[in-house]
Amino acid sequence: MYTLKEKTVVTLRVNGEDRQALIRPGDILLDTLRDGLGLTGAKPGCLNGDCGACTVLVDGTPIKSCLMLTAEAVGHEITTVEGLSDTPIQRAFIELFAFQCGYCTSGFLMVCHALAGQMQTPPDAVIDEWLESNICRCTSYEEIGKAVRAVLNGEIK
Amino acid sequence: MIPFDFEYHRPASVREAAVVYRQLEEAGKAPVWYGGGSELISMARVGNMGFGAVIDLKSIPDCRLLDNSGDEVHLGAGLTLDEIRRSEKFPLLGQTAGRIADHTMQCKITLGGNLASTIIYREAALPLLLGDATITTGGEKGIKRYRIRDIFRDRLQLPKREFIVSTSVARQYAEAPYFHIKKTKNEKIDYPLITTTALIANGYLRIAFSGLAAYPVRDEVVEAILNDQSIDFERRAEGAAAALAGILLEDMNGSSAYRRFVLKNTLVSILESIKDAQVPCIR
Ligand SMILES: Cc1cc2nc3c(=O)[nH]c(=O)nc-3n(C[C@H](O)[C@H](O)[C@H](O)COP(=O)(O)OP(=O)(O)OC[C@H]3O[C@@H](n4cnc5c(N)ncnc54)[C@H](O)[C@@H]3O)c2cc1C
Ligand code: FES
Ligand code: FES
Numbered sequence: 001m002y003t004l005k006e007k008t009v010v011t012l013r014v015n016g017e018d019r020q021a022l023i024r025p026g027d028i029l030l031d032t033l034r035d036g037l038g039l040t041g042a043k044p045g046c047l048n049g050d051c052g053a054c055t056v057l058v059d060g061t062p063i064k065s066c067l068m069l070t071a072e073a074v075g076h077e078i079t080t081v082e083g084l085s086d087t088p089i090q091r092a093f094i095e096l097f098a099f100q101c102g103y104c105t106s107g108f109l110m111v112c113h114a115l116a117g118q119m120q121t122p123p124d125a126v127i128d129e130w131l132e133s134n135i136c137r138c139t140s141y142e143e144i145g146k147a148v149r150a151v152l153n154g155e156i157k
Numbered sequence: 158m159i160p161f162d163f164e165y166h167r168p169a170s171v172r173e174a175a176v177v178y179r180q181l182e183e184a185g186k187a188p189v190w191y192g193g194g195s196e197l198i199s200m201a202r203v204g205n206m207g208f209g210a211v212i213d214l215k216s217i218p219d220c221r222l223l224d225n226s227g228d229e230v231h232l233g234a235g236l237t238l239d240e241i242r243r244s245e246k247f248p249l250l251g252q253t254a255g256r257i258a259d260h261t262m263q264c265k266i267t268l269g270g271n272l273a274s275t276i277i278y279r280e281a282a283l284p285l286l287l288g289d290a291t292i293t294t295g296g297e298k299g300i301k302r303y304r305i306r307d308i309f310r311d312r313l314q315l316p317k318r319e320f321i322v323s324t325s326v327a328r329q330y331a332e333a334p335y336f337h338i339k340k341t342k343n344e345k346i347d348y349p350l351i352t353t354t355a356l357i358a359n360g361y362l363r364i365a366f367s368g369l370a371a372y373p374v375r376d377e378v379v380e381a382i383l384n385d386q387s388i389d390f391e392r393r394a395e396g397a398a399a400a401l402a403g404i405l406l407e408d409m410n411g412s413s414a415y416r417r418f419v420l421k422n423t424l425v426s427i428l429e430s431i432k433d434a435q436v437p438c439i440r
Contacts, residue, residue, distance in 0.1 A: 001177065002167040002216075025165035028198060031158055048199055049262055061239075062261045067195040071165040072213060111261065132346055133261035 004071050012073060014039065015083030023070045030054045030065040033080060041081035041106045045135075052134030055107040056080050062114045062133065079113075081106035089113045092147035092156040100138035107134045112148040121152065159201045164210040171219055171295035171322060174212055178318055179297060186210040190320045192235065192270030195262065200275075214269065214320060219295070222323045229291075230331040234269025234321040238281070241268060247326060249335035249356055250284040256339045257281065259346045269321040273313045276348075279373050280339075282309060283354040283365040286375040288330035294319040311372035333358050336427050340419055342410045350410050353423050362431065364424075369416060370404040383424065390432075394424035 004010070004025040012019050014037065021036040030047075033039045033056070045053035047066045054066045057079040084090050089112045092098065099105040108131070115122060115130045122130075127148060136144065150156040164186065168174040181188035186209030191197060194213075200206035214220050220235030225246045232241060238254035242263070245251060257280050258266060271281040272292075282305075285292075290305040296319035305324075308314055315321070336355040341347040349368030356363050362383050365375035382396040398421040405413035405420075 001169055001173050002165075004165040006162075006164075024162060026159045026161070026163050026201075028159065047202065049195055049258070052259075052261060055261060061264045063265055064261055067193075067198050067262075067265060069165060069194060069198070069211075071167075072194065072215075129255075130260050133259035 002071075002074070010070070010074050012037070012070070012078060013076070014078045015080060021070070025069070025071050027070045028066055029056070029063075029068045029070045029073050029078075032070040033065060033078075039080050039082050043103055043106060045103075050135070051104070052107040052111065053104050055110040055134065057110055057114050060114060060117055062111050062130075079110070081109055084109055084113055087113060088151045088156050089116060089147070092150045093144075095156060096143050096147045096150060098140055098143040098147040100140055104134060104136040104138075104140075108136070108144050112144070112151065115148065116151050119152075127152070159198065160204065161201070161207060163208055165213065166210060167213040167216050169216060169218075171217060171300065174214060174217060174320065175295060175297045175318065178212055178320075181210045181212075182318070188212055190214055190269075190273070192267035192273075193237065193265040194270075195265055196270060196274055196276065212320075215267065217295075217322075219300075219322045220269070225328060225331070229325045229327055231323055231325045232268060233323045234267060234272070236268050238263040238266050238268065238271070247284060247288075247331040249287070249331075249333075249337060249354060250281065252335075252337040253280050253284055253352070253354055256337070256352070268324065272309070272321060272324075273315070275312075277371050278348055278352075278367045279312070280349065280352050280367045282313075282373045283352065283367055283375070284335075284356075285309075285324055285326065286365045286373065287354060287356050287363045288326035291325045293322045293325065295322045296320070309373075330356060330358055336430070338423055338427075340423070348410065351416060351419055351423065353420075353427070355427060357431070362427075364427075366401075366420075368406070368410070369401065369420065370406055374401070374404070376401065383428065390425050390428040393428060394421045397421075397424055 009022050043053040045051035049067045055062050056065045058076050166177050188210040189208045191211035191213045215235040220233040222231045222233035224231045230246045242251040242255045292303045294301050333356040339352040340350045351369050352367040367373050379397045398417050405416045407413040
């Protein structure tokens with residue numbers, strides 16, 4: 001049985017590196033990444049599971065880090081937007097202007113990167129469904145859709 | 158940030174979970190079962206709920222069961238909605254799960270968490286009610302099995318100190334032709350105005366709803382009216398809507414009169430699809 005009773009230093013595997021963080025058992029992953037590890041790419045938005053700005057990958061699956069305890073992530077592979085540098089999806093967002101203010105961008109990048117990692121040729125309905133997990137107040141939806149499709153169909157590598 | 162401290166326990170077996178629950182309770186820690194944690198974290202963050210310890214059930218192998226090799230489909234309570242959908246083992250439940258919250262949340266919300274939710278919708282319960290599911294629980298006295306109708310009356314009523322380990326449905330029901338129609342007030346991703354699920358077993362239409370009332374509803378009187386071949390579809394739908402009129406919700410998603418209107422039209426369209434053999438999800 002894995003147990004955390006009080007403030008403890010845990011090892012988290014983030015972007016391929018082992019990182020130590022001092023956490024309370026009740027800390028959420030978003031706060032640990034931002035305040036404990038200085039990885040501020042995942043953004044706080046609604047803190048309620050609605051907006052997706054805080055999305056990270058856990059074992060390759062998109063997860064809203066505002067609704068995950070850090071304790072749950074111990075022993076799993078966490079990827080944040082800081083781990084996506086020089087990836088096809090990063091290039092696609094830049095080349096196709098898939099952001100305006102950029103607040104939602106890291107969350108969308110994580111969802112798009114996970115989708116491209118899990119499926120080679122997802123139907124349009126599946127792409128839309130994955131993207132519907134996130135909200136962009138600047139309404140860059142059209143460009144975000146184009147960026148992920150450009151990666152999926154190999155136009156941007 | 159959650160504004161209070163609590164302990165985190167991740168047992169590796171049903172027995173370990175039962176033992177730690179009792180120990181925490183005796184130590185005055187007010188433990189809660191923890192599935193995906195999305196509801197517990199949201200509620201704790203805004204102070205709607207307090208607890209001294211969470212017991213994360215997701216790593217218990219029995220809660221990860223995913224099997225349809227025999228006459229039944231068994232699904233562990235710790236599976237996420239996304240895992241259930243991708244497994245394609247119970248298509249109606251998969252489709253229902255695929256319309257709860259959004260895709261990323263479906264990768265976190267568990268079957269057990271949705272069934273035990275304090276939020277009124279509990280959409281994943283509908284296919285299980287239609288399939289006369291068995292709920293397997295774990296606790297101090299080991300494993301127990303309950304018929305869903307005995308333990309899910311409006312909401313899950315588990316004996317104290319027990320948790321859901323898995324659910325089982327006969328393949329005859331899991332593989333039956335089905336309907337799933339989720340209507341929301343506005344956005345596609347939202348709580349339901351009315352979610353209607355139905356399956357046809359031995360030529361008989363079974364039907365259950367979420368969002369219609371303050372709890373998931375499956376009603377034998379309504380099913381008898383809808384299956385009454387001596388009256389036309391309009392009158393069957395009217396009769397079913399009238400039978401449910403007393404429990405219709407009246408809230409910001411819609412008035413009870415609007416729900417009754419939507420319900421009646423949904424029922425007519427389902428009955429017409431069956432007549433035309435256009436059951437949309439027939440496999
Ligand atoms: C953004 C968002 C959108 C949503 N949209 C919908 C929707 O459209 N339709 C819908 O039906 N619901 C919806 N929900 C509600 C959601 O399905 C429930 O809150 C559900 O309980 C969350 O599951 P979880 O596994 O995260 O539960 P948790 O937070 O882990 O637990 C919820 C409750 O269940 C108990 N519990 C958990 N697992 C077990 C178990 N194995 N045995 C016994 N008790 C257990 C916990 O003690 C707690 O009381 C939404 C939630 C969010 C955050
Ligand atoms: S901040 Fe996590 S979903 Fe909005
Ligand atoms: S680019 Fe501004 S919120 Fe999406």
